[in-house]
Amino acid sequence: MDNNFTIYNSLSRKKELFKPLHAPFVGMYVCGPTVYSHPHLGHARPAVIFDMLFRYLTYLEYKVRYVRNITDVGHLENDADEGEDKIEKKARLEHLEPMEVVQKYLNSFLKNMQDLNTLHPSIEPRASGHIIEQIELIKEILEKGYAYEINGSVYFDVLKYSKKYNYGKLSGRVLEDLQANTRTLDGQDEKKNPFDFALWKKATPEHLMRWPSPWSVGFPGWHLECSAMSTKYLGDVFDIHGGGMDLQFPHHECEIAQSTAAKGNEPVKYWMHNNMITIDGQKMARSLGNFITLDQIFTGDHPLLLQAYTPMTIRFFLLQAHYRSTVDFSNEALQAAEKGLQKLLKAIETLKKLKPSLTSTVDVPALWKKCHEAMDDDLNSPILLSHLFEGVKYINSANDGTEKLTAADIELLKKLFNIFVFDILGLKVENDNSYDDEFINSVIDASVKIRTIIKNNKDWSTSDLIRQELNKIGIKIKDKKEGGEWELE
RNA sequence: GGUCGGUUUACCGAGUGGCUAGGUAGCGGUCUGCAAAACCGUUUACGGCGGUUCGAAUCCGCCACCGACCUCCA
Numbered sequence: 427m428d429n430n431f432t433i434y435n436s437l438s439r440k441k442e443l444f445k446p447l448h449a450p451f452v453g454m455y456v457c458g459p460t461v462y463s464h465p466h467l468g469h470a471r472p473a474v475i476f477d478m479l480f481r482y483l484t485y486l487e488y489k490v491r492y493v494r495n496i497t498d499v500g501h502l503e504n505d506a507d508e509g510e511d512k513i514e515k516k517a518r519l520e521h522l523e524p525m526e527v528v529q530k531y532l533n534s535f536l537k538n539m540q541d542l543n544t545l546h547p548s549i550e551p552r553a554s555g556h557i558i559e560q561i562e563l564i565k566e567i568l569e570k571g572y573a574y575e576i577n578g579s580v581y582f583d584v585l586k587y588s589k590k591y592n593y594g595k596l597s598g599r600v601l602e603d604l605q606a607n608t609r610t611l612d613g614q615d616e617k618k619n620p621f622d623f624a625l626w627k628k629a630t631p632e633h634l635m636r637w638p639s640p641w642s643v644g645f646p647g648w649h650l651e652c653s654a655m656s657t658k659y660l661g662d663v664f665d666i667h668g669g670g671m672d673l674q675f676p677h678h679e680c681e682i683a684q685s686t687a688a689k690g691n692e693p694v695k696y697w698m699h700n701n702m703i704t705i706d707g708q709k710m711a712r713s714l715g716n717f718i719t720l721d722q723i724f725t726g727d728h729p730l731l732l733q734a735y736t737p738m739t740i741r742f743f744l745l746q747a748h749y750r751s752t753v754d755f756s757n758e759a760l761q762a763a764e765k766g767l768q769k770l771l772k773a774i775e776t777l778k779k780l781k782p783s784l785t786s787t788v789d790v791p792a793l794w795k796k797c798h799e800a801m802d803d804d805l806n807s808p809i810l811l812s813h814l815f816e817g818v819k820y821i822n823s824a825n826d827g828t829e830k831l832t833a834a835d836i837e838l839l840k841k842l843f844n845i846f847v848f849d850i851l852g853l854k855v856e857n858d859n860s861y862d863d864e865f866i867n868s869v870i871d872a873s874v875k876i877r878t879i880i881k882n883n884k885d886w887s888t889s890d891l892i893r894q895e896l897n898k899i900g901i902k903i904k905d906k907k908e909g910g911e912w913e914l915e
Numbered sequence: 916g917g918u919c920g921g922u923u924u925a926c927c928g929a930g931u932g933g934c935u936a937g938g939u940a941g942c943g944g945u946c947u948g949c950a951a952a953a954c955c956g957u958u959u960a961c962g963g964c965g966g967u968u969c970g971a972a973u974c975c976g977c978c979a980c981c982g983a984c985c986u987c988c989a
Binding site for chain 2: 456457458459460466467469470471472475597603648669670671672673674675677700701702704707708709712713714742743746747748751753759760761763765767770772806808812814816819822823825881884886889890893902903904905907
């Protein structure tokens with residue numbers, strides 16, 4: 427399976443040619459959400475980006491197993507509710523069972539993912555369903571001597587680990603710096619060193635989510651689930667691990683340490699990190715409270731939103747920026763994305779009714795090649811889109827008669843747009859208006875026909891009135907030489 | 916404070932040692948009874964100061980500003 431697909435590997439900090447460990451199979455793990463509130467714009471980014479990666483790898487004919495976890499065990503907080511589980515805290519606020527909260531927001535997440543037209547991952551494992559695997563992994567790490575137990579909790583011994591392995595290689599941390607800079611958190615006194623992290627925590631009396639273990643009744647540490655589940659479904663070593671840049675340290679660093687300590691080798695060949703979405707120049711995050719949920723965007727129900735934006739507008743907006751750059755939220759940018767997407771999709775419609783010529787005045791195969799190269803270059807979707815808009819120009823010009831396309835080139839363009847726009851970028855046509863209703867269609871056709879007659883009689887005020895009235899109900903009339911055309915807005 | 920990254924034309928956003936990225940908006944034009952669409956053209960681009968080079972927005976150094984991570988986070 428030859429390809430020129432290069433991926434920027436966070437581990438090496440450079441682009442590398444993608445070579446799967448066991449072609450044609452590819453193992454891909456992406457950090458999913460902690461389900462304790464509705465997903466926001468920030469969650470859409472890795473979902474869309476890694477969906478695009480999944481789609482592209484599939485297009486390259488790899489057999490991909492895409493695993494995305496659901497964190498439903500919760501993480502510790504360091505505010506007033508020390509050591510309390512995030513999910514549990516929310517549960518008490520809403521008088522719900524923790525798993526009820528999980529279900530609610532999981533449903534919300536999955537629905538939004540569908541809205542965004544992301545494909546389902548091959549497996550979506552939940553942390554709560556893999557407690558046994560996590561306990562087994564802790565045992566392995568203990569056996570290898572890289573963890574220690576204190577008062578029913580188990581911690582990872584970073585100092586010991588770093589004597590043999592390089593802790594900090596992914597994030598560029600130096601242990602001495604970490605030592606000097608780690609803040610004082612709850613439970614620090616138990617640990618040998620402040621940078622040690624929990625593998626298992628003994629539950630405090632008020633902690634509801636708890637499981638028995640050899641050490642105590644408690645819950646697994648924050649980084650363990652990903653190591654346990656990726657190993658279970660993808661093996662000790664797998665191809666791609668993705669996630670947000672904010673997870674690079676400590677989460678992914680700890681994952682590397684856990685797996686390496688237990689198995690003796692690096693778990694991941696290519697680490698990929700998507701950058702953040704910013705709002706007013708600052709990261710959008712639940713913890714910062716400056717987020718807009720996806721449902722709010724889709725309905726327009728948020729003070730910062732001038733209007734509602736469709737899921738595909740959001741998807742297009744995200745794809746217009748490269749995944750390793752920050753992308754700044756603004757109404758202006760979203761409106762621009764909306765228009766751009768419309769232009770793209772409209773051209774695909776125009777393509778369907780294009781009349782072929784005997785010769786072509788543009789080079790369609792070259793365009794295809796450029797699109798391919800853009801994707802091969804570390805998933806450069808903005809460049810791909812720029813090439814696709816070149817194609818849009820070909821189509822519109824051919825439609826205007828200023829360029830020519832052969833039947834073969836028209837077919838090639840159709841294939842090109844189908845593959846890159848729909849299959850790979852995962853965009854789709856959203857407004858499934860009553861185009862298919864024959865009765866309505868013929869009524870509008872009749873109105874347009876009558877207007878054409880009136881127009882031919884140069885009764886401009888009446889023909890303008892008809893256009894106006896039809897416009898009011900969302901029908902746009904476009905006068906052509908051959909007569910009137912109409913479309914729904 | 917430490918580590919890392921960014922600063923691009925009206926806005927968003929690519930890119931790169933010499934060749935128009937692209938989208939959106941504005942302006943002018945073609946078409947048109949008008950409009951819409953489309954097409955063509957267009958608007959002091961590359962944070963500042965030095966350096967390397969025949970040539971730098973692109974490489975190097977310093978400075979300024981912004982951000983991310985160092986704590987749960989997509």
